Amino acid sequence: MPETAFGTSAQAADLLLEARDSTDTLLGDWAEHLESELGSRDGRALAYALRTPGKRVRAALVLGTYRSVGGRSPGIAGVAAAVETVHTYSLVHDDLPCMDDDDLRRGRPTAHRAFDVPTATRVGFLLVPVAARLLTVSTRELGLSSSTLGRMASELFQAGGIEGMVGGQWLDLEAEGRTLTLAELMAVHRGKTGALIRAACVLGGMAAEAEPHKLAGLMAYGEDIGLAFQIADDVLDATATSEELGKPVGRDAELSKSTYVALLGIEGARTEARRIAVKAVAHLDAAGIPSDALGSLAGYIVNRTS
Ligand code: GRG
Numbered sequence: 163m164p165e166t167a168f169g170t171s172a173q174a175a176d177l178l179l180e181a182r183d184s185t186d187t188l189l190g191d192w193a194e195h196l197e198s199e200l201g202s203r204d205g206r207a208l209a210y211a212l213r214t215p216g217k218r219v220r221a222a223l224v225l226g227t228y229r230s231v232g233g234r235s236p237g238i239a240g241v242a243a244a245v246e247t248v249h250t251y252s253l254v255h256d257d258l259p260c261m262d263d264d265d266l267r268r269g270r271p272t273a274h275r276a277f278d279v280p281t282a283t284r285v286g287f288l289l290v291p292v293a294a295r296l297l298t299v300s301t302r303e304l305g306l307s308s309s310t311l312g313r314m315a316s317e318l319f320q321a322g323g324i325e326g327m328v329g330g331q332w333l334d335l336e337a338e339g340r341t342l343t344l345a346e347l348m349a350v351h352r353g354k355t356g357a358l359i360r361a362a363c364v365l366g367g368m369a370a371e372a373e374p375h376k377l378a379g380l381m382a383y384g385e386d387i388g389l390a391f392q393i394a395d396d397v398l399d400a401t402a403t404s405e406e407l408g409k410p411v412g413r414d415a416e417l418s419k420s421t422y423v424a425l426l427g428i429e430g431a432r433t434e435a436r437r438i439a440v441k442a443v444a445h446l447d448a449a450g451i452p453s454d455a456l457g458s459l460a461g462y463i464v465n466r467t468s
Pocket of ligand 1: 354
């Protein structure tokens with residue numbers, strides 16, 4: 163594995179592999195269970211969405227942050243799957259004709275193409291309580307108190323709501339065809355993408371019952387790495403192929419979206435993503451959190467090709 167400015171990439175590769183395995187297995191089991199529980203076209207569509215295979219970066223961040231502050235239980239996989247389920251809901255709705263109107267996601271037809279728009283709309287909403295159930299079951303398995311569950315749920319669903327993901331997406335949609343300032347664009351990116359990534363990092367810390375200063379360090383890392391992730395996404399939309407991403411490319415330009423690439427150019431955006439990722443890792447060092455695995459993930463996030 164090559165050395166990068168963020169250390170070796172081997173630790174990120176291992177974490178991502180583990181996150182993919184555990185998340186795909188857990189969500190596959192839930193898909194089967196929910197399909198028979200609902201027993202309808204909605205059940206099949208819900209299972210379809212749960213089974214779409216993503217990179218599982220948010221799950222890897224949950225595992226990595228949990229372990230960085232001493233967590234050791236395999237039960238953390240359920241928390242990771244809960245975060246990925248909120249993310250999947252956002253992708254199902256993001257692809258709808260009233261939003262980005264995309265046909266392909268994760269190399270497969272989007273949920274509304276595989277089924278239909280009303281079904282995909284319902285599936286998006288149905289995924290939110292599935293995430294809540296996953297979080298509840300997993301915190302029980304981790305032996306956490308109901309007040310810790312309450313704090314984790316609040317973190318996750320606040321990040322997924324108007325103060326985070328929904329709010330950021332809303333601003334993003336409103337801004338189509340308009341040129342945002344860098345400060346406005348940063349607010350969009352921190353909301354629509356960064357908030358859930360930050361929550362993944364905070365949830366990992368909360369599940370390990372991290373001390374407050376370490377939790378603050380993980381939150382600061384998550385805040386920066388979430389922004390860096392979306393800047394890298396802007397770069398990939400302008401530079402990667404549809405085969406590499408499993409979704410259409412060049413959509414930002416087609417929809418006249420403000421992006422870091424539009425404002426800073428491709429190289430400028432790459433440099434900015436790397437600068438912010440370095441800053442993210444510095445928060446861990448300042449909080450006394452081992453940064454080998456999380457530094458490696460930061461490197462993956464800004465250097466990835468898909
Ligand atoms: C009601 C306004 C309103 C919004 C609903 C749709 C929505 C909520 C939010 C959209 C948030 C969104 C899709 C942000 C983009 C995040 C992003 C960069 C997704 C791609 O993540 P990857 O690369 O994808 O991790 P995989 O497929 O690997 O999981």
